[in-house]
Amino acid sequence: MQVVGYTTQQHVFIASRKRKFNINEILVIEDDRHNNPKGEVIETQSFNRFVPLSTEKNALVDEKVLQGLRQVGFSIDEEEINLAKVRLLEELSSPVKVGVSARLPVFEEVENLFLKKRPEEGLVLGVIQGTAEIASTLPEDLRNVAPLYQKDQGILPQDGFPFIFDYAEMDSYPHIGIFGGSGSGKSYGLRVFLEEIMIKEIPTIVFDPHYEMDFSQTASGFEDKVVDFKSRFVTLMAGKDVGIDFTELSPDDLVGILKASGGNISEAMDNAVRSIFEPQKDTLASFTNRLSSLIDAFDNETEIKRLKNSDNWSKLDVREKKRYEYLEELLLKYKDKVGHASTLKGIAWRLNKLQREGIFTKDISEIENSLQQRKLVVVRGSIWLLKVFAGFIAKKLYNKRRAYRDALHTGKTGETGFPPFIIVTDEAHNFAPTGFDAPAKGVFKEIAQEGRKYGVFLILATQRPSLLDDTITAQLNTKLVFRTVRSTDIHTIKEETDITSEEGARLPYLSSGTAFISSAILGRTIAVRIRAARTTSPHSQNPFDELQEWAGNGDDKLWSVLEDYLPLSGDQIHLYHDEIQKKLEEPVDVNKIFTLLEEMESQGKVKKEDTPFGPSYHKV
Template sequence: MQVVGLTTQQEVYVASKDRKFRINEMLKIVDESLNIPLGEVVETQAYNRYIPLSIDKGFVDKGVIDSLQSIGYNISEDEINIAKVRLLEEAPYPIKTGSDVLIPHFSEVKDLLVKEGPEEGLVLGVIRGTEEMTAEMDEELKDIAPLYENGNITPQNGVPFNFKVKAMHQYPHIGIIGGSGSGKSFGMRVILEELMKLRVPTIVFDPHFEMDFSDSFTDLDEKYTTDFAKAFETFQIGQEVGVNFSDLSTKDLSDLLTAASHLTDSMINAVQSLHQKKDSLLTFKGRLEDLQRAQELGRNRIDRDLKNGAVQGETKEEYHKYLELLDAYGNLPASSVSGIIWRLARLEREGLFSNSIDKVELGIKDRKLVVIQGPIWLLQVFATYVLGTLYRKRRDYKDAQYRQQEGEYFPPFVVATDEAHNFAPKGYDAPANKVIKEIAQEGRKYGTFLILATQRPTLLDETVTAQLNTKFVFRTVRATDIETIKQETDLTSDEAKRLPYLRSGDTFVSSAIFGRTLAVRIRCSKTESPHTENPFEELNKQSEVEDQRLYDAILYSLPINNTNILSKLEEINERSDSILDRNTLESKLDHLVDKGKIGAKDSILGGKVYEEIN
């Protein structure tokens, strides 16, 4: 292998008669005046007599062709493999043309590729283009990251990609970007598995109800499996977790009500006026409803009824209370009060106020991964409160430390969510936007970090996007999203062109920790989502279940013909959960005949006789 053509301080062309180049593989350029620099293959092409260079030059220019001829290549007859190689570090002056090119030994690139050992880092996959170094690797790096290729689990082949999680203290926050089916959620699952391995406290917002780690990946060898049963907990909003209303500040309450539906300025003013410290749901709701009732009656009617004795006993006491409320809050618009009551009722119906976040807080303190599930809008509501509360506890502890005071310990933690553009959208306010932006900007010094996954990076708040120091970029097809990715990462134009064609599970990792972009194949996850079943297989399976249920219901009523079908119908309906009529039963019987479960023959009295197959 030799350097050919014109060279620059950043890129060279390398040619070979005998060896085909792998995309993303590393090469060593023997130019001793530049201390033998390393480069990465970013594009490669092969030519032969049937596709001569003179017909389809691709990225090859006349200088490359002349260089090939001068060093003995027969461009009309030889098969020529050419690679565009980008230097890992810019050279002070161009590489010498004609320099030999070799495959580096693992020891020569170890410091570039391995930033952390597998026991202390997140083993997330295999670095593409390192397959030829497998045999030379340290033993601790071998056979730790099996891959999932074309529906099969395959052994690790290449250098493992170990993410140095401790470096997030300097380069915080991770972004996971990719379209539907790109492997984005798969990559998120693998990252969360590794965080559980290291017992890093993590809170996960799961709008798709898929982040369950109970089931091992199908057909995965036992030596790779891990039992995460004690490492994570799953809670649903309104069932196991919720918001303790009496703990809410007025601002917290405004944020929660805004999440249910946007609050106008007059509604915000009403909440600030009506909410009192340590209010319970019952007292706040009662104050609202009493004020609404007082406004409906009006001061004139209340005064009149009290003066003429139209109300007595408890009703009279209520009317006096109405007058007090009108004196205190009578200037608040009735529409604002009604709007707050509607929003509060919506949150109450979802069970948001029926529990607390004590279980979440306990799980984080116990160094577990805590998964919170619910519909996306309710997760936004809950995230506003739970992140604000937990981040405040962590910040208060660290601030106390800085002031050399004693504070209640609260551990550092990671926040992870899919559909991140719904939590921190660009262009408009969302309930959790403010707290996520605050963590993105200041979380590093307090030990709070973000892992945000999204299909649409263009829709994610730009302040948040700019703080994601590591980005996993999976297959992306939208031009606007690719442009955003190019602006926010160090992906080259060549790599950006490949984004629409990446295989599911392949990703570019742009990380300040590594100082450059790496092409990585995400490892096979150790667990699988409960939603992995193909929906069409599910459809067929359910049909089989229903067919068997119907067969069991009619079996003891066979044979069935025109003369007894009505009486048999009554028997079948008693045995089955559904109520069939005559036409539906005949249709079902014909279907079972087609499936070969029962037989049918023509009756001498007309119609068919349905009977059991012997």
């Protein structure tokens, strides 16, 4: 390998007759004068008799390069020439000498470039691209720590240097963004991140709108080296296992969650909530009572006035009188501030929706306890519900941590200890969108800007970085950028990272699971193949394989359970549903049971009778 053509302080071209270059590999340029500088292959191409170089028009080769090749003795168009454009890792004071040779480095020469930490001190995320050929120089403790996965081949050995993320550096460079289009490997990468976080027992809360972050199932290929994550994470359902304690809401919180529950709320509603709600005093019951009484008062305003001035007033019993007087009082107090009954009804409707979701029936103590035990907490729920929750929870936990840290600083005692923690969410642009308001946006922004001081960090994944609030994007000091096709997103990524134009041009073509990691911690961008996940997502099955099972084995198993229950009426199917699921050892939909019985009837295996209470299925 030899330096050819013109060289600059930043770039050189290197050519070789025999060796094909690999993108992203590091080469040592044997130029004593510059202390043998290192460079990274950023573009490469091979030419031979069939793909002649001189007729090839491309960005890599121009007349100057051709001339350079001739100068050092290459016979263009006759022999095979492999050519690489190499970016020097440090800017030199003068250009590299043309004609000097280049070689692959050994481990010690690049250790500092790639490895800030050993596996036990960092998060092992994947394999650095372009290091395959020098992997044989790796010391023992760095081998086989990051096996890879290929869909049709299963688990493959680690073929290069491991990429180990130095999480201790998050103290200076706190937040992480994970960007990439659909199917590019974000969720898979997030899973790997979270596995490592659990191994290191870093308290973390994950908002999981896709119900995909479960770590109890070991991925195939890892059966002989299972890491048991079951004791390191908990899954909680928003509205069932965790909720919002109404008495802790501020007016802003309440307005925020009402907004999230119903698209948006009018300014009148916003004002009305703020005037009616009595923070710290109101319980859910007292607030809803006041709200419905006020609606009642608005709806019956004239009636109440007439009644009070009529003879019938004296005939009312004490309780009724009290009630009307209370309504009158409410009108007097709030009428000017509220305006219309419809405003109040809009609030009541939204509050009712939240109540039905069970939001106010629990608190977040289970989240707090689990974080204190250094666990990973996965909070699940529909995206709108999580949007409501994320804001409230993030704020509470952040304040708790802040209060604790401030108390430590000022020497105050009595504040209960609360650990540093990480907040993780997929679909982050929904939680903190650019140009719109959202319940979590304020607190996410605050954490993005101030969280470092208190040891509170963000990991935000999104398909659409251009839709994520830009002050937050600017604070994401480490970015994992997966395949991205949309030009607006590529534009944002280029602006927000130190990705070069060559890397930017590769973004649409990255294979799923390969990312550019651009980090202030590393000071440059490194291409990484994310390692194989040790666990699998509950719905990682190919939907078409799943269909196969539906029609095949699944049915046989279900049928063998159902047979024992015949005859079955519709009511009985509902009645025995739980029991059937237990025997089956997996969930099954009631409709699925009906469908199977219908199918069996068409095959003549059961007899169906229509009764006034619905169908009933019998043995034949």
